Amino acid sequence: MGFLADDAMEGREAGTRGYDIAANYVAAQYALLGVKPGAAGGSYLQRVPLLAFKNASEGSLVLTAADGTTTALKFGEDYLPNAQAQATEVSVSAPLVFVGYGISAPEKGRDDYAGVDVKGKIVVLLTGAPTSFQTEERAHYGNGTVKRLEAAKRGAVGVISMATTSSEKRRPLERGVAGYREWRMTWRNAEDVGFVRGVSSPTLASIGLKGAAKLFAGAPTSLDTVLAAAETPDGLIKGFDLAPKAAVSLKSEIEKRESSNVVGLIEGTDPKLKAQTVVLTAHLDHTGINENAKPGVDRINNGALDNASGIATLLEVARGFQNAKTKPKRSILLVAVTAEEKGLIGSEYFANNPTVAKADIAANVNLDMPVLLYPFTDVVAFGADRSTLGPAVAKAAGRVGIALSGDPLPEEGLFTRSDHYRFVEQGIPSVFLMTGFQNGGEKAFKDFLATHYHRPNDDLNQPIDYQAAARFALVNYEIARELTDAPERPVWKKGDFFGNQFAPAGHPSAAK
Incomplete structure (x- = not known):
């Protein structure tokens, strides 16, 4: 030590x-x-090729209503951009669809995607998972990667993660501004590409309650109703299309780095x-x-x-x-x-x-x-x-x-x-x-x-x-x-x- x-x-x-x-x-x-070397070539060091990535700008998230009027969401107040590991510039324009918590749990007889078509759309989903889930299973289903994989499987082109009343209280969106340009990491695969599960449906941004109010303008179910339902133990909310379309543009900085695991064999x-x-x-x-x-x-x-x-x-x-x-x-x-x-x-x-x-x-x-x-x-x-x-x-x-x-x-x-x-x-x-x-x-x-x-x-x-x-x-x-x-x-x-x-x-x- x-x-x-x-x-x-x-x-x-x-x-x-x-x-x-x-x-x-x-x-x-x-x-x-x-202890004998446990990595390749008689070495103790297993090379771990890393990919570091961070936001290079505040990005932009613009909503277009049915009548053609546009609303630009405010960085740090309405949304925070998500850095991307796959490309330095990402732009996605698509309709928005709300899918509750975005959970598919067959063993619980639950599918938040039931009755909604998300193909070619950006899904908006609540962060976390319902409190009725066993805690470790709740952590699994609340994981962003698990949600992204589900969205990708159903043909979504992007994910926007939306705060609940309780998550916003625990960690207000504004608190994330200080660290929005911190480096994040993944590892590079055999093709030298960053390993990202569910990559066809990237997580584009996080939105707080102020941003959510703009996304839910003209929605068939009000934001207040959605947020109240999210706080119930089962958090069941039927999904629906949102009125505006969204155009999201992101810029990321990407660097290759090297590290190693240290492996010994007995x-x-x-x-x-x-x-x-x-x-x-x-x-x-x-x-x-x-x-x-x-x-x-x-x-x-x-x-x-x-x-x-x-x-x-x-x-x-x-x-x-x-x-x-x-x-x-x-x-x-x-x-x-x-x-x-x-x-x-x-x-x-x-x-x-x-x-x-x-x-x-x-x-x-x-x-x-x-x-x-x-x-x-x-x-x-x-x-x-x-x-x-x-x-x-x-x-x-x-x-x-x-x-x-x-x-x-x-x-x-x-x-x-x-x-x-x-x-x-x-x-x-x-x-x-x-x-x-x-x-x-x-x-x-x-x-x-x-x-x-x-x-x-x-x-x-x-x-x-x-x-x-x-x-x-x-x-x-x-x-x-x-x-x-x-x-x-x-x-x-x-x-x-x-x-x-x-x-x-x-x-x-x-x-x-």
């Missing part, structure tokens, strides 16, 4: 010199531990099981340097707990296996991933381009931001109740005298918000592990979020409890040991939502 959170790493932002130094440090630690010893791999992940990157900080103020986001602590834990787990008299039966891949802070990009690249056969990846255990500031007595494994990983984690933690607790923050949908989720999307049973809320954990976690998270003072000046850190590493070692040596490969629970979504019948991890 001392090395990774040092100012010399300059905040470990993906695609920077500081990150590359940190990546080479982790590779050197693998080598010192006797080979299994069982003749039958060694082909299967348990992947342990932690993100190595952080948020870099605050360029707009005042002179004389600390500008470097050191990321000690987020996530130098996770990487340090990963290395200690490797040390545990290398020092153990009994070697693991299944193989282990240690993957320090890049660009988590940019949207889980390094893990997405690895999950789509693994250095072992994808079908042979049995499970993923992810470490992200363990708050090592108190003598924790429980851990939370997000997603543990969705697969047979749950009992394995509980058994392993119990060997160290640590309890396994349920999700203390269900409203946050954390199961979908860290690197393990990119493995879930490939059908691989996964859990995300963090220190629990017992024995002062809730206060420590919430205080950290309020005063240190993504700030320069997430550094080694915090009262880090290294005895607790050692115990957390031991818990993770025991979990990895349980998974590598279990006779049966982990599978999704029968009927689980994510198992059904991503690991249908015939998938190696499908429910038996």
